[in-house]
Amino acid sequence: MSLINKMLQDLDARGTPDGRGDAAGIRSVPERERGVSRALVFGGAAGLTAAAIALGWVYLKRPAVPPVLVSVAGTPVPVSAPAPAVVVSAPAPAPVPAVAAEPEPVFQAEEATPAPAKLRAADMRRITQQAAKPAAAPVVKTAASAVSERIIDGKQVTPQQRVENEYRRALAQLQDGRVSDAMLALQQTLQLDPRHQGARETLVRLLLEAQRPDEAARQLQLSLALDPKQPAQAMMLARLQLDKANGGAAALDTLMRSLPYAADNGEYHAFLAGVLQREQRYREAAEHYQLALQAAPDNSVWWMGLGIALQADNHPAQARQAFERAKGLQTLSPQLQAFVERKLVQLTAAAAK
Template sequence: MSLINKMLQDLDARGSQGAAGAQDAVRPVPGRERAAAPRMVMIGALAVLVGAGGAALGWRVLHKPAPPVPPRAAAPAVVVVAAASPPAPAAATPPLPVAVAAEPVAAAAAPAAPEPAAPAIEAVKAQGATAGERIQTDESLKSVRRVKAAQTAKPAPARADAEATRATINAAPVALQGKESNVQQRAENEYRRALAALQEGRVNECIAGLEQALAIDPRHQAARETLIRLLLEGKRPNDAVRHLQLGLALDPAQPAMAMMLARLQLESGGPAVETLMRTLPFAGGDGDYRAFLAAVLQRGQRHKEAAEQYELALRGAPQNGVWWMGLGISLQAEQRLVEAKDAFARAKGSASLSPELQAFVERKLQQLPH
């Protein structure tokens, strides 16, 4: 409004200065025209004022920098594409603003974009091409996954068959265990009937029952031991040897049965040493077994091995006079006379020998050099 007042004052000043000189030249106008003249001046002044204000506002709008647009969190895909795009040359194009990378459509539509916007548009196009290639790659990966899924789904019947086979295999031990239990029970029933017959004095029927039990279950140890004892009492050593050999063939870890078989083989000239050596790993620290093996080795003139077995047996029973005597015999045969004399002396001092063996040891001590 101050601008309008100033313009009115200027008009009044000009009017007062020219009124004196031009009064004669001014002719009176009608009253209607005099009333319209100030109104037209006011309208013209307002038009000029509005035009000047619009021009000033337009100038400010055109020259005011555009406020930075904050990047929107909802456009991660566009940001990833911008990161994957190659950087624009530094000499030709300034760094691409984040607003252009995040909002390529808004930047392209802005009417007052600066002149270097063309390289930015080219960068966005390149980014779009990279995004298109990535989409094609993603589609290819999806196709490959679908093919793999289809291939994986096809062998389902084969897996079902494999699971059924495994279930059958897992069930087989249970069935075998039940069958084995049934076999053991049948053999046990025959064994008990054979013992009942033995208590009634029917030995032959008992032997037949024990043989039937072993036919059902060859590993029925009690039935085999009882049968061997009855065969030996019945003077049937050959049948006893056969059953002993069958038992050791099924389970060699039976030192007592191996010693029994070795005794029978010694009487018949059989391979007693081989029988005992076969079961030796299962004898452990059994001194009786090692002493018996030493005696069998000594009988076969294998004195060095016999002395070793006697020494092992005496570690667990150092007061056994018979074993000291056996060790002295093998040491004397090996011409280890000093050690043999010491062994005989230990045998004599054990006070566990019979009168006959005591006399034998004393004679050996007298024969050895002092």
């Protein structure tokens, strides 16, 4: 528009030789002549305006050069002119064949590219953000876990693991109420490991509940033959043996074999004393009752047993003391309390004669 204004000023200045308009020299111009001069002026102005707009449009619509900008920001681009701000080395991408840039794109890159320090910081932030993406870590972890699981599944199961797996299977079947299946699984466990006491005791209990005492006794005998250091199983087997006719000798043999491993077990000594008393070995019975009472001096039933053994072994005075102690504890059942009182009457009468 400045060109149009200058043109109008030039046209206005042509009216006088010194460039100033003279109002006295102004004369009327015919209507036709005045109209032709205005048309020429405005036509020329419109042409110049169109030319300026066309030049501006061409300038603004020039094709952009993003490849050159990206290449400058990401890859080294050697240029003929000394422009160190344009050449930036990127550490991450692979090297790209260098292409000589034309002067105009290089000039635009110099205007659009930031300073080397800022560009380096931006690249560092971009690389850091890409390396810290959280999506990659779970994928790697999941793959590692899958490989680890496959390795574990591919391992050969050890004999001990087979035993434990079979025992757990038996317990699960027992919990589900499948007793027969559980007993078979327990037997399988014992075939793999005859010393598995958990499986042995569970199987014995199930056999007793199923009214199969002979099989239970056989299982206990197998267990004690492998390891006699099991007083509880010895007492259980002795009880099963006592239920049979003339089973006292077998029960006594069972208890005597495990006795060295029950030195501090009062229950074991008292049970052995009762079996000895049943076999009419009263002196030994009295000794084991006394050992049992050392562990539980307030057990009135054991005091009563000691009194019976002492009376049968012809020690009436000591037997009377044992019965009196059993009566004084006041923990016997009414039947046993009456039994002890009758014994005291007999011993008192025998001592009075």
